[in-house]
Amino acid sequence: MLLFLRIENFALVDRLEWKLGTGLTVLTGETGAGKSIILDAIDAVLGGKVTSRAVRTGADRALVEATFRLEPALSDWLKAQSIDIALGDGAAGDLTAETLVCSREIVASGSSQRSRSRVNGALVNKQQMEHLRDRLVELTAQGQTVQLGQPGLQRDWLDSYGGDALLKTRDLVGIAFSAYQQAVQALENRRRAERERLQQLDLFDYQLRDLNAANLTEPDELEQLEQEAKRLSHSVELQQQSYLVYQTLYQSDTDAKACVDLLGRAEKTLTDMVEIDTELQPILELVTGAFASIEEAAREINAYGENIEADPQRLSDVQDRTSELKQVCRKYGPTLAEAIDLRDRLQTELLELTGGGQSVEELEQAVKDAQKILETRCAELTHLRQTAAKDLESRLIGELKPLAMEKVKFQVGIAAIAPAAMGADQITYLFSPNPGEPLQPLTETASGGEMSRFLLALQASFSQVDPVGTLVFDEIDVGVSGRVSQAIAEKLFQLSQHHQVLCVTHQPIVAAMADHHFRVSKQIIDAIESVDELPSDNGTHKPGKSRRGSKNTKAEPLNNTPDQPPSHTPADAVRTVVRITSLSNEDRKQELAQLAGGQSAQEVIAFAESLLTQAAVIRQAQTGKEGGAIAAESTPASKPSRAKTAKKA
Template sequence: MLSLLQIKNFALVDRLTLEFGQGLNVLTGETGAGKSIILDAIDVVLGGKVNNRLIRQGTQHASLEATFDGNERVLQWLQEQEIDPLDDGTVVCLRELSLTGETVRSRSRINGVLVNLQLMGQFRNLLVEITAQGQTVQLMDATRQRELLDLYGGTAILKQRKLVESAYENCKKAEKTLEKRKKSEQERLQRLDLLEYQLKELDEAQLSDPNELEQLEQERDRLSHVVELQKLSYETYQLLYQNDNGEPAIADRLGEAEMLLTDMTEYDKEIEPLLEMVQSALTQVVEAGKEINGYGDRLEADPQRLTEVEERINLIKRICRKYGPDLADAISLYEKLRAELEELNDSEQSIEKLEKEYNLAYENLVKTCQDLTLLRQKAATKLEKQLVKELKPLAMDKVIFVCQITPCPPSMNGSDKVVFYFSPNPGEKIQPLSRTASGGEMSRFLLALKACFAKSEKSSSTLIFDEIDAGVSGKVAQAIAEKLHNLSETYQVLCVTHQPLVAAMAENHFRVEKQIIEELSQLQNEENGQLSLPELRTVVRVKALENIQNRREELAQLTGGHSSEDAMEFATSLLVKAESYRLGKPSI
């Protein structure tokens, strides 16, 4: 419920504070008094479009603030958006406008938290439903029309929608799993191809010893220097064991030393350890000489083996560049690739099984959507009859209304597109409501629709009607007044009206009028600087009619344009009759 509206520098309003109450609130006044400005302010504060004409002339800033009493749906939405409610449970919507040149900028806040217009638009749907002439409203939207039909259908449709939502989620989950599996299958096959190629290359390399490269390089060096090694080994042999040049070899010299030390031990036993050392050295030199001689004899050139070794070295180095950096790393990677290949081959899931699961989920979704369609069709037939019945007393007794349901792809909302078709006058082809109804017709249509929903839609939203009674009088105006009152028992209703019958039914009555006031304006003077001079300005004023006499006078003005005795008596009778209707008493 809208409890408080504060306006500053908006259109013809300089400053204005309005406190609305429960039930039916009406705004009355002369044509052009500015009643629609109040409705425009509510629209703009909740995210409506703005232009530079909405900021009061002579100012660059405007602000609009609306305070609503919260309810369960509102508080839940605030919690979802992580916006803290106020201590008293109210919600404050603020929009600030600023003018720079011809450009209007705005900022919106909910309970002090900055929000974008899209978010404010979502919140607006929980708070108010505005039906104003020349203005696009929620009811024009096919999505909203489907929601209204579902709401009208009651518990059965709402339960079925839950089943549809669950079936849709399951179907999307199965579809996502299938698509992921197909994608992973593609990736798996690509990975298998790569692994098989890499393993084939590594298998052909026959890698096992991480030291193989070092050993091969040693063998290559030996094979590449056979002649030099043979020469050096022979020279070493000559030096150690047998010298062909006639000079004693090292073994000969050590033999001589052994003989001398042996003679010395006959006189001094302490020489024996030295003797043993020389004898050991002699033995090792002789053995080394024989070994080097054998080594030299075994050496022989092998060009074919040298070629094989060099090719093997090149292969291993290429493998290391691709899979290394060293041979041990390449061998380790080979083992990992083999394990991964085995895992990929063993973890294959059946795409056919997942496709079957998806098809079953889709079939279930289609079935639940079909059941929902049947329920909607029944509700649509009932709504068509009741709505036409509600419209007849509102000067629309020849109206044709069709709630058309056409198929669309299954979604979480079912497989139906719901569009309200409407023909207000005989002989006119029915067309979508959004292209047919005028502002006044739309207001009465929504009034009748809300009358159909009075028992099924339990929300605390505020319904706003702009001149719903335009062009009607007598019984029709009385019927409108009674329907507005009946709606006000479920909703808060704000209504701009010129009908005394409607105004008399209100619990809260406001008179809107224009006044001319003197306002100081700032002028620049070359000699005296800035001057403040009086200027006549037109402003909108709103007065709450809180006593019976003020209401009589306003109703008399609406009736006859003046407060004559007859008009005052008629106004009194309207108030008495309205009070009797509200209390359930017979009309007088």
């Protein structure tokens, strides 16, 4: 149950505090007075989407805070989330009851904005807030008629109506569907891998045969062959040059002295010199060694020259082998060593590709097993949905009949579709408001007024199984006649016996049934005085004055015109704000009269009094309480003397 709402700098609201009671609470006011802003604030504080205009012009932050009475189930949830449980405060009214305080701060930063949500002072994420929202407030608006046509939403409503057993089964279906998808994916991956494996086998096998055919052995074979080919192609030249070197070193055919002859002469001379001076001995040894080295070099070069032969066949073989190895390097290299490494690696990978792993047949069987489990779960879910559908059909028809729809027919159509995460059912709400007419999809056959009543009846059906403590209806009675309005009013009152009901309405018959009646209006105040109302460092504020120059926020007479700034005041020196006013019994008469006739003529006031009297009779018949007008005066939200605007912080 919503106990207290505080709004700061949200849209047109500068500062507003609203204490709520049990039973049926109605908000009335002119179109555009700001009723929707208050409902938007309730939606926002519970994680709803906020627009770029959420923060009041001129302010840098907005704050919405809602205090709820804490139910035992939510108390356990708070403990599980490690969130402290708060006691009530003076604003909420009960100083001892455990409360749940939800707040949302929206900070404007240039063209963007960010927000933070808290529960009892602890920061919470979007998922946590959605969990709370589903258990605290249910907001129903006539605009939801568009959503009613969405099969997914119709399915979710049916599943919620089916209760925990159905929702748990749906969760099991989701798990089974996920397992089925994983099995299918594993099979597809294996089939793809098998295709790729066969393609790789073909490629690797071809490459390996190509490399093996090259008979690769030594990584430097190509360099060796190139060197041999160069030698074979220059054999004659090498023979001539080796003979020339031999002559130069050892035996010359010309008059020129060979190298060994010159060294021999130098050796003999040095030997003689050493006999005279022994210090020349190291030089002699060097020359003697050089003589021996030249002799050895001459013998080897002579042997080299004699062994060189022209071999055209060998040269051709070497050139062919060189060409083959270069082709291998271009395809698998760029070097011969890398080609040899690739050959060895291909042999290993071929062994792996021809190895084991889970077979396609095993994975196909796994898919069949997962599909069987999914189909079984879906069948269980379908059965539970069929049971819930029959109960919802009878209950909803029972709720619609008192709403002037005595001949209505309603059916939850359940058609089979391919299994998915939400089951194997296509849910369609079928509706026929007139006898003899076939059942048709709800949004194709229901009028606006019928859709409003359907939403109300649906909410009434859910209220019997739904733990939500506060039901909010935004102009659920638009487009209906007086007789239907009376039926809607009685239905709202019946709901309020078990839930806190908050309703925005333009219907005087609905407003007359309220336990608490508030009027929402716009006022024009000084811009400077509006700034003065902002809290100072110690949290206090100066109450601002409206353009009527009075701090008294007593409900205005019905023939008042909207507040206008005096002619001497510049337009940019004023601000528009939203105010909410609690109505006394006398104020309610005038408000109902204005809703009914738009004027305060005596006959309209008499009609308003008759509505209150009629409401009192209905209330007494249903609950045994005293009349509606008397009850309205005795509620904490009303005062017997005059209306009082809800406190501003």
